[in-house]
Amino acid sequence: MVSIYELKPKFQQLLRPLVRGLAKIGVTANFVTISAAVLSVALGILLLLYPSYNWIILLVPAFLFFRMMLNAIDGMLAREHKMESSLGSILNELGDIVSDAAIYLPFALILDTSSAFVVSLVVLALVTEVTGILGTVIGGSRRYDGPMGKSDRAFAFGVLSLLIYFFSFPTVIYTIVIAALLLLLILTTFNRANRALKEVQS
Template identity: 50%
Template sequence: MSFSIYQLKPRFQQLLQPLLAGLAKRHITPNQVTLLAMFLSISYGIALACSPQSKGLWLGLPVFMFVRMALNAIDGMLANFTQQKTAFGAILNEVGDQVSDAALVLPFALVTGIQVPLLIAVAMLALLTEFAGVAALLAGSKRRFDGPMGKSDRAFAFGLLALLVAFQLPAIWLNAVLTIVLLLLFWTLFNRIKRALPHHAAPPTP
């Protein structure tokens, strides 16, 4: 059993409940929220890439990660609340998440001392982990969100990494965090594949 911040999602959703009625009343659609989260992530990533020395942007990244997680939760809640769940919306949500992840993770490559191959390995394994979560559907399972390094956990980890960058800690600490994230991603990938596999019932005894 591995802990993941994703397990706190029900409680987080309760905090967001007051927003739902207001969004629905204004005819805001789930896909609009998904696109907003993606475009804001791309914009923030571009800002970081253009100004990698900006302490303010790095300090603001944990806050932005929290906002992004809130938007990611709201789009699904809104889809359920307004009965607007669609296949297109599900695909858009998955694609949007991966684009947002890349936009917010890759600017770390411009930080002095960061091991770029390590960062790229983390980004690629994160993508593979989410692919495994979706591929579980092909095995007859449900979409897997197992941890310990799911989407919410990565948001926390990179928010922490951004704080280390902002306070100019030695690069060895930055790369240590990335190494831990990489190892936890391997664990997460194993968990998602294992738990997606169908469990065959034991043959009846004669």
């Protein structure tokens, strides 16, 4: 199914001049990866401390786009500038999981819907990423299948943040949105597991 992840090659092409410049001044892929995680945790703490300060939520869509840039940059630095390492692979996967949890869990306090519902969404998002990693465990590739991968979740929460700030919807609307995201995550988990199995069996 279609995923924003499919736009990654074009996004990388736009970032390539910046990546070359960063490599020239000695910026490493691991530094970028760690920076993205640290900044994500900082934003998450800010959201947790001030869940009722609506203006803070406007930082979310801007930061999620910035984080997508950092995620693309660290990968390009690693692959195109000979910075790949086992440590880098571990940091990349852990960084994504920590960053997602840090940014999305505060929505349990912010959204006008069941907190448990939102926490379940975040947990399932992490399960989706672990399922993608398991593709390598069984001898295949890291799976990034959609329809609700990392980039898609960032887009969804970015839009959700804007809706929260600019509009006032009843609880049922947010409940429906979270339910839809949960269903998409379940489908994504199934797709990744199914395609990983087909890959190793072919």
